[in-house]
Amino acid sequence: MESISQCHPSLQIPLLFMLVRAPPRQQPRNHHLHPLSSISQKSFLCSARKFGAESLRITAKSTSGGGGDVVFRHDLQSNDLRRSYDKHGWVHIPDFLDAATCHRMLQEANAHFQKDTAFRSHEQHTVYQEETDPNYPALHPRNAQQQSSKTIVDFDRLAPTSPLKQLYGDKALKALIQGIVSPDSELYFSACPYNSAFYNMYEQGDGLGWHFDRGEFGVNLILQNPSQGGTFEYHANTRSEQDEWAFEKVQLLLDGEMEGVEAATEAKMGSLIIFAGRMSMHRVTPVTSSSPRINAILHYEKAPGQRLGAYTLQRFFGREV
Numbered sequence: 001m002e003s004i005s006q007c008h009p010s011l012q013i014p015l016l017f018m019l020v021r022a023p024p025r026q027q028p029r030n031h032h033l034h035p036l037s038s039i040s041q042k043s044f045l046c047s048a049r050k051f052g053a054e055s056l057r058i059t060a061k062s063t064s065g066g067g068g069d070v071v072f073r074h075d076l077q078s079n080d081l082r083r084s085y086d087k088h089g090w091v092h093i094p095d096f097l098d099a100a101t102c103h104r105m106l107q108e109a110n111a112h113f114q115k116d117t118a119f120r121s122h123e124q125h126t127v128y129q130e131e132t133d134p135n136y137p138a139l140h141p142r143n144a145q146q147q148s149s150k151t152i153v154d155f156d157r158l159a160p161t162s163p164l165k166q167l168y169g170d171k172a173l174k175a176l177i178q179g180i181v182s183p184d185s186e187l188y189f190s191a192c193p194y195n196s197a198f199y200n201m202y203e204q205g206d207g208l209g210w211h212f213d214r215g216e217f218g219v220n221l222i223l224q225n226p227s228q229g230g231t232f233e234y235h236a237n238t239r240s241e242q243d244e245w246a247f248e249k250v251q252l253l254l255d256g257e258m259e260g261v262e263a264a265t266e267a268k269m270g271s272l273i274i275f276a277g278r279m280s281m282h283r284v285t286p287v288t289s290s291s292p293r294i295n296a297i298l299h300y301e302k303a304p305g306q307r308l309g310a311y312t313l314q315r316f317f318g319r320e321v
Helices: 035-048 078-088 099-113 161-170 170-179 248-256 310-317
Strands: 017-020 068-072 090-093 121-124 143-154 195-201 208-211 218-224 232-235 261-262 271-273 281-284 294-296
Touching: 035 161, 068 099, 068 161, 078 090, 099 143, 099 161, 099 195, 099 218, 099 294, 121 208, 161 195, 170 271, 208 248, 248 281, 261 310
Parallel strands: none
Antiparallel strands: 017 068, 090 271, 121 143, 143 195, 143 208, 195 294, 208 281, 218 271, 218 294, 232 261, 232 281
């Protein structure tokens, strides 16, 4: 992959944050596998060069309450991030969420993980997240089965004062995401009561097999990395509108070919990764340590009223339509 031009090494990056007040209480790798952050941080730094007097310096919202504050970076220019997204199929924003907010989210997530309010998902699925097609052999890339397992706390299980709900519902964040992935058309909050925003936990042995997302893009907030394994791996533009199945490329990846695969090896607590998941195969490698991987996923849609299909809803959320 081509690298983005370097910024001057003496560049100082201003860290500005937006404060969202809480509402009232109610597999093996080789030299072909590149770290996402080695390029994404250059992109991020170059966009930061334009910050300063022209930056939007909103530091707080007027809504307040007893649930605590959600603080996230607000010194970002979506035009620069959009160029990186268009070129590479993803953008990595380090230190997007402040540490105190991350810890609040981890506390909330772990409270659910320790109770019966979390759903344990252990499924076999196709790369395309569709039922198998009897017109193809069982081992054909169309039908090849992938193993995925994790524990999920969906949106409906979160309290009204949830910090994740606060972050997801913030209009400034939605505007930032829209400027990156859909500058010419409006984004909408998900109409699904379960997948709007949710927590994932990957314990030892858990991971996500290779797959394409059903939605056009994904928004992934890193809250905790395991000490080993659990790496997000991504192959940009595996398929296209002209070749939506891309069987040859899919087969190569399933066979272990890592040419063109990138890994988010330096994404850490507070990192935000936005990626074009519908056209690009990606996975989470199995966690091999006792410390789990915990992240949050946020879903926005390009059309109003969008909901998950029965296949994904039942297999990954344990919910019925």
